[in-house]
Each structure stands twice: as structure tokens, then as C-alpha cells.
Amino acid sequence: MRPVSYARATDTAQAIAFVGGDAHAEFIAGGTNVIDLMKDDVARPSTLVDITRLPLGGVTPAATSVRIGALARMSEVADHPAMQTNFPAVVQALNESASPQLRNMATIGGNVMQRTRCTYFRDVSQPCNKRAPGAGCAAIGGVNRMHSVIGTSTHCICAHASDLAVALLMADAIVHTRGAQGERAIPLAGFYLLPGSTPERETVLERGELIEAIEIPVSTAARRSVYLKVRDRRQYEFALVSVAAGLDIQGGIIRAARVALGGVAPKPWRAHDVEAQLIGKPANDRTFAAAAAYASTGMRGFGENDFKVPLSDRAVERALSMAEAVA
């Protein structure tokens, strides 16, 4: 690992000002992502600004939403009763992420900011447009079983790695940030950027802008939600395809539906076409199968990951059935 300087922030504005004014400074909280990337020589910050002593933790339930402090640990959030009652898909996504040790370390803010697990991004001997813009993409035509099938570009086909972000997208979460220009509330649906010709830019955050909290609105659909993670191992493995699904069923009819996919795109992917097919229909397997067939609309594989296209439809169908079965 390269040498790095360290500063322990005691004031949020101070931390924001420092990172905002130094292109080589980075925030560090749980550290599980940035330290790993520094060991791989992918991240090369000159200064790490430790934000873990800032007052940005905790899970705070309110009448119409639950606010999760950016520094809340994944395990702490998953164990919180208000989360288990209102957002089962979010809790499942958290508990199916990484390992118990890592969930005790990693924060919610850091989780949604985590970098892709594309092996070429993490191998500095290989070309990667995200790591070194203009270098090329080794995953296109390379070993791309874990890569994306929608939202890709000729510059980058990486998949977003966060399970949590998929469930948060399903639940219409809002990211609260603070930067030099003040505070912003950014819907998660507009938080991530597709790679296009600038895969190095992954979110709408400005330099130095810090996530302070993530707010999830309480809803009937989010309360009746599930997270299905299809992967090579039952634990401690990234998703091949994952689905967060929430249903609002009244008198046997689907009033609201929310479906998001993970493992298929460079950002968590909302399946609006599937949702549109569900509204107003009876909640049964025939409806779910017909709607799920729209999940793969627009998807295209790159060889080794072709299987993700049909798997997306099937995973959505199963997740919808699981959501219906939630009491």
C-alpha cells in the first residue's frame, strides 16, 4: 500500500471543506472498500479523512419514513426493529451482503458508494476505462460472467456491487448529502450515473459532497417486500442476479408494485416495465409470470453472461411470488 496521510475530522463542514479542496483526499469510514482498493493500488489517495467520529450514525424512525445515518453499520441497520417491520427487503439485502465481520465494519453511506467488483477494474495490469479513462475495457470480449447486460456502454460493462442499493431503489430511498453548496436531497433513482463515455463518474456527487443520511419512505409495498439474491454460493458471494420486489395488494388486486434488479447493470436497475404490467392485475402466478417476462427487455449479454438475460425474468417471477407470500 502506498503511504497516505490521515486526518480525523471532528466537524462535518471541516471534513467537507478539506476533501472538496483536495482532489487527492478521500473520506474513510468503515474502510472495507477503500483499504481493499488501496492494497490493490486502484485507489491512491494522498490523504484519508476519517469521518467515523462525526455525529452521522443511528437509525431514526419517524411517522412517514425511517432515516438511517450514513455512519450506521450494516449490521446495526439490519438488526433494527423499525427496519425489519417496514423494509424486509432492505434487511434481507443487508444480511445477504459480504460477511458478518464486514457488516460490522461497513457503513450505509460507504455501501452505496462502493466500487464495482469487476476484476479488470481491480487489476492494474489490465486496461480499464473506469480506472484509467481512455485505456480501454478488458471485460468486453474478456471474462465477463459477472458483468452487466443492460445500461452498458462501449467503454464499460461493469456491474454495480451493492445489494443494499437495489433494495433502497425499490423502496424509493432518498440520499441526503451536504457539500460546499449546502444540503441536497437526491432520490436514489437519480443518484447513480450510467458509464456512457465517462465510466469514472459513478454518482452525481460533487467532490467533497458527503452523504449524511439515507431516508426511506414507509409504504405498503415496501412493507411487503423481499430480496432474492441468486449467486454461486449461499453466503459471502456477490449476486449474479438479484431482485428487490415489493407489492401493495388490496382485495387480491395489485395496487402498487416496485421491482429493482441487481447484478445486471452498472447501477441498481428499476424494472418499470414489469411494474406497469402488474398494476391493477390479480396477484397470482399467471400475472407474475407475464409481468416478469418484461424484466429482460433491452438486455443483451456479452458472451459469458448471456445467462443473466433469462435469469432476470425468472428471478423477478420468483421474487414476486415471494413478495405475495409475505404476511
Place this chain on the structure above:
Amino acid sequence: MFGKFSRRRFIVRAAIPTVAATLGSVQLLPAAEAATVTRLQPSGPHPIPVTLSVNGTSHDLMLEPRVTLLDALRERLGLFGTKKGCDQGTCGACTVLVDGTRIDSCLSLAVMNEGKAITTVEGLASSDTLHPVQQAFLDHDGFQCGYCTPGQICSAVGLINEKRPLDEASVRTWMSGNICRCGAYPNIVAAVRSAAGAKA
């Protein structure tokens, strides 16, 4: 008035649009706000004073900020019980307890653990009496080569602190952050359940 506009100030002001254009996302604080915030003063990358509390003993060290908790424990404090397996958070051999919570010490900077109570496998036993989890691993032969064992034991202590259901499937799920290359899992699961007081 024009004469007061020094060369230095001119260069600073002229440079701002260039920096912003190059980096795209750089934002500079408005002058009024910047004046109210004391600038952070980083230390390092040379060794800096770091105080760690390990197994009840306080240690004053000089460490580069990049030094992980794992390397500080092994290379500076001589606590070789905590093992370095993958060094990237995938094997769990480096598991220690921080304020009673199990973490992977390879992905945590030592300096970020100041003020916290760190417990390694060396700190579990009290004088000549093994910790119940250590005893259970002996009783159930919960290891073969032993390399992953300190991490397994610390992880099990953390798991039992978490007060979760500990049926066999749950133990397998919640111990999944610790890899055993020898495949001693059946005996590890039995040891954890025994130490937790679960019925066989």
C-alpha cells in the same frame, strides 16, 4: 485600487477556473464560510503517535497511517495469534473483537481504532483457564491445521455476543465470514453451538 491587486492574489484567482475546468467536480467554499471552518491538519504519511488498547493493555506506538490493525498487532505488538490469510477481507483469519464486535482487522487502519478496546485470541483466556469457546474447540476437535482457528474462535465469541438463534444452519450462516481450508466445519459448528449452550 488596482494597485492593491497583488500578483499572488491574481494567480490564485486566475487559477480557480482552470482547476474547476480540469477536475469538473471541484467546488470551493465561499470565502465567508471558509473563514469559519478551521482547516483539517492531516498527519503522516510518516509514523505518527497511535495509542492502542489491546487485551486490556495500552500501547503507545509510532505507526504510519497506512498500517492496518492486523499488521500493528502482529508486526509491532508481537501478537501472532491473529493470522494474515487473504489480507483482503475474504477469509476471516484476522478476525478480532473491537468493543466486543467481531471485525476483519486486515481492512481496518490501526489509527482508526484509537480509543477502542481491542481483544485478540491471546486476550480471551483468563490466566490458566481457557475461554469457553477455546475449550469447546478443543473438546470438539474444531480444527485441523489450525491456521484459521484464532479467527474462528474470535468470530464465534462475537457471534455469541450477538445473541442470535444458533441452530446448525444459523451457525453456518453467521460463521460464513470464516473460511476453513481444511474443511473442519462440522466440528467447528459443534464447538460453537456447544459453547453457546445450544442443545445438540
